[in-house]
Amino acid sequence: MxxxxxxxxxxxxxxxxxxxxxxxxxxxxxxPLGVAERVNRVIMAEWGNELIRAWNTAGWYVQPRHVGDRIARLIGAEAGSVMVGDTLSLKVYQALAAALDMNVSRKIVLSDTGNFPTDLYMAEGLIATLGRGHQLRLVAPEEIEASLSEEVAVLYITEVDYRTGRRHDMAKLTAKAHALGVVTVWDLAHSAGALPVDLAGCRADFAAGCTYKYLNAGPGAPAFLYVAPHHSDRARAALSGWMGHAKPFAFDLGYAPAGGIERMRVGTPPVLAMAALEASLDIWDRVxxxxxxxxxxxxxxxxxxxxxxxxxxxxxxxxxxxxxxxxxxxxxxxxxxxxxxxxxxxxxxxxxxxxxxxxxxxxxxxxxxxxxxxxxxxxxxxxxxxxxxxxxxxxxxxxx
Amino acid sequence: MxxxxxxxxxxxxxxxxxxxxxxxxxxxxxxPLGVAERVNRVIMAEWGNELIRAWNTAGWYVQPRHVGDRIARLIGAEAGSVMVGDTLSLKVYQALAAALDMNVSRKIVLSDTGNFPTDLYMAEGLIATLGRGHQLRLVAPEEIEASLSEEVAVLYITEVDYRTGRRHDMAKLTAKAHALGVVTVWDLAHSAGALPVDLAGCRADFAAGCTYKYLNAGPGAPAFLYVAPHHSDRARAALSGWMGHAKPFAFDLGYAPAGGIERMRVGTPPVLAMAALEASLDIWDRVxxxxxxxxxxxxxxxxxxxxxxxxxxxxxxxxxxxxxxxxxxxxxxxxxxxxxxxxxxxxxxxxxxxxxxxxxxxxxxxxxxxxxxxxxxxxxxxxxxxxxxxxxxxxxxxxx
Missing domain, CATH: 3.90.1150.10 (Aspartate Aminotransferase, domain 1)
Structure with missing residues (x-):
């Protein structure tokens, strides 16, 4: 290529x-110029002609993971560790829920006032649903490092501030977090496609991002979720939809999570939006x-x-x-x-x-x-x- | 017309x-034949030419509610009571979370073995997150009516069985549920566009459905959520994303829900998929x-x-x-x-x-x-x- x-x-x-x-x-x-043709092809040739069969014949079913692998390269993630779907609000929710579940004895979610508000709002909603006395502690961005402690369950921040463009030091903060037993959730909204990210190298636990900003996948394009491979078989899927089930087409009455990142799928993936994302990644693959x-x-x-x-x-x-x-x-x-x-x-x-x-x-x-x-x-x-x-x-x- | x-x-x-x-x-x-042209127009003329301005100039921001109003007509819902977005799994999750919050002293979620599995899985996940001792009670579809009692918090069923096509009597079950103080959540996946639904007439509390089946909006098309108008200003938004905030563009650090159905928005709406849905509704509007x-x-x-x-x-x-x-x-x-x-x-x-x-x-x-x-x-x-x-x-x- x-x-x-x-x-x-x-x-x-x-x-x-x-x-x-x-x-x-x-x-x-x-x-990207390739989007219109690609989306049109999915509409006419796949949906129009293949109809329901396209879930197999056009690969719709496996697409969220395959596209995730294409994004993985841009954020320093391992193959098979990134799942595409839903919106960033929902992906940080899934990440935070799983992260809190890994650190049940601690109650503090540490974030900063430069985090994008939806991350904070989703955390508020999750904390209320959990009802276990968690607390969202907000400090100034520059106080994050000093605020990490053995009291903190999860460090929950956006790498690049949506307003100021200030960037956190992911490697340093993740290392300090881990030394204190803190699980990390990184929002990459202003990182993916903007700068090199090294999730695996930083040993980040969870990360999420969107694809409609620097990744050019269009308005309301799907988000992505990263779960470190050493966590993904144990991470609790709080939004436990059928596409994340171990055997979605067995239609069992009881939930059993799929292995690995697959459990972070929720419902039916947005196939048309995914086509736009694929066309956009055709450029990113070569850059x-x-x-x-x-x-x-x-x-x-x-x-x-x-x-x-x-x-x-x-x-x-x-x-x-x-x-x-x-x-x-x-x-x-x-x-x-x-x-x-x-x-x-x-x-x-x-x-x-x-x-x-x-x-x-x-x-x-x-x-x-x-x-x-x-x-x-x-x-x-x-x-x-x-x-x-x-x-x-x-x-x-x-x-x- | x-x-x-x-x-x-x-x-x-x-x-x-x-x-x-x-x-x-x-x-x-x-x-529907109109989909390809409509989606192409949104890609080329709105995204391509208007870029970020299209959130205003092309009405992207208000679209989820406007499209909801077009669906409302098909399901007997009041104007302003239906919000489009996300997937059906997430919409039943939102509905169930809000419904349980309206009936906190009761712990039983009543559903049936004919419900679509993702509804059951999402309920399992919600119950685990809540950690308040709720129980998902599954009975045979024909036992639902007799199983309604003052112990039940929420009746959580799909009107039409995805396997057998058996249909529940929404009016009768909702009336009995209400007489017993039970809140109702109806999944309309196999109802919307398949048969007349009368949510307002039945006084249903919550309902959700998808648009890729009978509504012909394409693979992974967005879902919709109905909240009865007399509940919507009080219903708790468990997935409290920024688009459901009272003032999303104030970027406040704390969450405050928008009034009415707007609070059930979560993240950025899927604009390309919404275009396909609009083209499909151009037919439904005239049928x-x-x-x-x-x-x-x-x-x-x-x-x-x-x-x-x-x-x-x-x-x-x-x-x-x-x-x-x-x-x-x-x-x-x-x-x-x-x-x-x-x-x-x-x-x-x-x-x-x-x-x-x-x-x-x-x-x-x-x-x-x-x-x-x-x-x-x-x-x-x-x-x-x-x-x-x-x-x-x-x-x-x-x-x-």
Whole structure:
């Protein structure tokens, strides 16, 4: 399989509308050109012609694990350790439930205030359902390391902060967690496809991520769950659906979990969405994630330098140190919401996260130096020219 | 909106391969012709061109509830009471968790041995997570009514049995359940699009269903959850994801449920799959479900009569009484697995469910009298000619 050079070869594999500089691939990745044809083929040739038989003949049934193996390569996971399906909210729920079950004498779930809220909400719901007196302890991201203790059952954090782009040290925190008997659950929403992840090397216990951001698999694309191979035959499947049963087609009345990662399947997999993901992975299979990372850092540095030089009003909230950064650059600015509206009107699409964060995602497969410099021009225009103060940009949309 | 005559107008709206008589729409519905174009439009025009903006501009964010309203009409539900997303396994889990929370002093979940296994497995998982001494009590389907008592917290059953096609009396059982203080959770997997359902009229508390069977929305299409309006502001969302938060885009650290059915959203909705569902509902919006039901009963009677006349070896396991039947006809036969393989080889696609049940789904939108008679011919050929005893039909596939 010929390798693709990042950007030089890959840019042409994405559909990007004219006049748009897309810096929001950290929220919804751009459309790979192969998706439409692949999804159409699954609809017409597989569903349309094979009908129910396609579960066998087109491999629908085994697809969630096979696709998981393709993702595994990008996150340093062992073959057979990643299962695709459902949403990230549900996958972190499954991971946390299994992790807590491995550490029943401890009651603290340690997370941080930079975790994505759905992870926290799902944990709240799980803790209420468990009713065993667990406590979700939230500390500042920089206090996570010092907050690890023998009281903590599970370390439950997102590697890269969705707002600031700050990155935790997975190897160091996992090692310290293990030394204290803490089980780890990592959310890779802003890691998978953004930077090299080494789950096996870090000896991470559980991890989950989504595929609609850097992996470019489309809106609402399925999530994935990683369970370390040495845990997967014992991990409790709290969402014990029939597809995770040892013998799903025996239709037994009682539940018995499948061996390994298969038990983390729940219901019927989303076949059409999986087709889009497969088409997107056709690109990722041929890309070196280390090259993506190297480019991302160069482009991130460039964007930071250009914005700081031109718009001193904006305050960088992303760490400058490469090893402490994901693949986005974020600035705080009181008028951030309006600035982003004005930028979007000019074709620079980033996004805004309350209360005052403007995010610019760096996705080197389809964003290069020219796009970054053009974006900097328009950011300068909007800020320096005070364009953002125009009333039309002050109106808050329903969804941002 | 012009009404469509069932079969006469609707048959041409589906792609069905030449030489195939499809009697498995109770497992995976056939492909509506409008799906491919609709999904392609969402991929190219919405995802491709609008990118992240499509959450607003294309209405992706509000779609799960709007699509829920279109399904509501088919199941006798109030507007604003149905939410689309995830899988049926997860939706029954949400429903059961909320229902148990409404009846905390009782510990019995009453279900029957005809319930689809994933419902039972998910209940087992929930009960283990709750750890409050709940018990899943399984009785024979015909014993459900007599087994309702003031000890029962939740009646948790599927209206139409996936194997036999036997139908529970929803109105009667719900009324008796309520008289005894029992909360009801109905699985409509084999009801929605198969027969008229009257959730509001029956005063059902919770219900869930899938859309890839009679609703023809494609493999792994999203499920739906119904919560009676008088419960929905109080129902606990056990899977408390960010999309069900009162203010998802405030990114608060603490969970606060949205009002009404919105709290039953979990994570990011599956936009591509939702497009297929919308295209399928374009047909359903124009069809009278009572006409579908009337046709289904006529066709079912015809298939029963023809098979019984020609193949006395097959034992009907579907109730003959119309009011006690769903939209499938099932026969028990020891060689059923091989018979079904031989039938599929001849283009008659039904399916097999362990241990010995052959299922033939009746889907009047694209199955008529001619198809039923042709299927009967081939069933006779395979049975009377003992074709099914040929060794090639004895091999068990991975997925059936």
């Amino acid at each position: 010929t390798k693709l050079r990042v950007y030089d070869d890959t840019r042409a594999l994405f559909q990007l509308p004219d006049g748009v500089i897309y810096l929001d691939g950290n929220s919804l990745g751009a459309l 070196d994630i280390a090259e993506v990372r190297a480019r991302s850092l160069v482009l991130g540095d460039l964007l930071i330098a250009e914005i700081e030089r031109r718009c001193p009003q904006l305050k960088l909230v992303t760490p400058r140190a490469h090893e402490r950064r994901g693949s986005q650059v974020s600035f705080a600015f009181e008028g951030g919401y309006a600035v982003m509206q004005a930028l979007i009107a000019r074709g620079v699409i980033g996004d805004f996260r309350a209360p005052d964060i403007m995010r610019f995602g760096i996705t080197p497969l389809y964003v290069g130096e020219a796009e970054v410099l053009k974006a900097a021009d328009l950011i300068e225009e909007v800020i320096a020219g005070e364009v953002w103060r125009q009333s039309e940009y002050q109106v808050v949309n329903a969804v941002t | 012009t009404k469509l005559r069932v079969y006469d107008d609707t048959r041409a709206l589906f792609q069905l391969p030449d030489g195939v008589i499809y009697l498995d729409g109770n497992s995976l519905g056939a492909l 009278d479900i009572a006409e579908v039901r009337a046709r289904s009963l006529v066709l079912g009677d015809l298939l029963i009569a023809e098979i019984e006349r020609r193949c006395p070896q097959l034992k009907l396991v579907t109730p003959r009484a119309h009011e006690r039947r769903g939209s499938q006809v099932s026969f028990a036969f020891e060689g059923g697995y091989a018979v079904m393989q031989a039938l599929i080889a001849r283009g008659v696609i039904g399916d097999f469910r362990a241990p010995d049940i052959m299922r033939f789904g009746i889907t009047p939108l694209y199955v008529g009298e001619a198809e039923v008679l042709k299927a009967a011919d081939l069933i006779e050929e395979v049975i009377a000619g003992e074709v099914w005893r040929q060794s090639e039909y004895q091999v068990v596939n991975a997925v059936t």
